[in-house]
Amino acid sequence: MSVAKKEYKRVTVKSLIEMKKNREKISMLTSYDYTMTKIVDGAGTDVILVGDSASNVMAGHETTLPITLDQMIYHASSVVRAAKRALIVVDLPFGSYQSDPKEALHSSIKIMKQSGGHAIKLEGGKEIKESVKRILNAGIPVMGHLGLTPQSIYKFGTYTVRAKEEEEAEKLKKDALMLERLGCFALVLEKVPAKLAQEVAESLTIPVIGIGAGNGVDGQVLVTHDMVGMTHEFNPRFLRRYMNLYEDMTAAIAQYCADVKSVDFPNKDEQY
Ligand code: KIV
Numbered sequence: 001m002s003v004a005k006k007e008y009k010r011v012t013v014k015s016l017i018e019m020k021k022n023r024e025k026i027s028m029l030t031s032y033d034y035t036m037t038k039i040v041d042g043a044g045t046d047v048i049l050v051g052d053s054a055s056n057v058m059a060g061h062e063t064t065l066p067i068t069l070d071q072m073i074y075h076a077s078s079v080v081r082a083a084k085r086a087l088i089v090v091d092l093p094f095g096s097y098q099s100d101p102k103e104a105l106h107s108s109i110k111i112m113k114q115s116g117g118h119a120i121k122l123e124g125g126k127e128i129k130e131s132v133k134r135i136l137n138a139g140i141p142v143m144g145h146l147g148l149t150p151q152s153i154y155k156f157g158t159y160t161v162r163a164k165e166e167e168e169a170e171k172l173k174k175d176a177l178m179l180e181r182l183g184c185f186a187l188v189l190e191k192v193p194a195k196l197a198q199e200v201a202e203s204l205t206i207p208v209i210g211i212g213a214g215n216g217v218d219g220q221v222l223v224t225h226d227m228v229g230m231t232h233e234f235n236p237r238f239l240r241r242y243m244n245l246y247e248d249m250t251a252a253i254a255q256y257c258a259d260v261k262s263v264d265f266p267n268k269d270e271q272y
Contacts, residue, residue: 011046011087013119013141013185019046019218020207026219028089028209029227032058032075037082040224045086047209049221050076050117052091052151057225064150069096069107076115089143090117094151097122097131104131108140121188123149125175129182136183144179146172147213148191161212163192176200176208188221189213191238212238 005024008015019026028047031037032054040048054075055067069092076090090111097104108120119141122128135142147162156162163169172192179187186207189197194214201208201217210217222239225231229244259265 008046008085010085013087016046016087016186016207016219017205020205026207026209028219028221029224030054030057030221031079031083031224034078034082036224037079041083041086046219047221048079048083048086048088049121050079050088050090050115051223052093053223055093057223057231063153065094065153067093069093069110073111073115076111076117080116087119088117089119089121090115092120092122097128101131101134104128105134105138108135109138112140119143119185121145123151125171125178129178132179132182132184142179142182142184144176144184144187145190146175146179146187146192147189147197150190159191161191161193163196169193169196172196173200173203176204180204180206189217191236212236 006018006022016026026046027044028049029040029045030049030051030053031040032050037048050072052064052067052072054072055061055064058075059067059071061067072090072093076088079088092104092107092111096107104122111117111120120135121143122131123145125144125146132142132144148159150159153159163172173196176187184206186209187200187204188209188211189200190210191212194216197208197210197213198216207218209219209221211221223231226234226239227242229241229246230249232246256265
């Protein structure tokens, strides 16, 4: 289905609300470095998330917990230097906002000042209400994140679908409404039933961006390294791989190694 798209020179939090009103779906992808961002931004992605998934994808940690605020700022500043059009949202990492609202504000200000990102994202509902208020009062746009919240992995024990039971679904709906009322500009819903995600999206005026949350929401987000098939061990049902870069790069690098060994590379035209 083709959708009439308004051209945005720079996507802002206002543009996203407008897109929802115009029923234009929002595209969001992760990026953690300059070179990848040039591609992701140049291809027309609306929102770039400097996700704390950098902890897994870039640093090889098992969870998102180890990444620090300074490491997030390093990634975010590289992204900011490359992006010309996308709105850049930066994750507040685990341990940088949970202890109290003052700390949450301090971490958000540090991200905004030192990276040049445009907004922050943090995980949770009622538990982080005061922190969200405090950050918003400072004029920093906030994106919420409900459903599967990887920073709480040790509390839940698994990465399975969330809010399948009535009680958890009701809490999620309440939290979503609370985040909208507080003034968040958008919400990520991760790994929840499609029906519930659609219900939440239809009940809110702010955009709901899903990952493993079906197509009844206002936009989609994926980890870029997963969707281009650079990673190959992570195979959740919600993931569509648009390329198989892992195999293509492995073949290219193996060829380079063989060419070096056989002195095929460099040839006469590739030297001075
Ligand atoms: O860190 C991240 O990449 C995320 C997305 C999966 C939404 O939070």
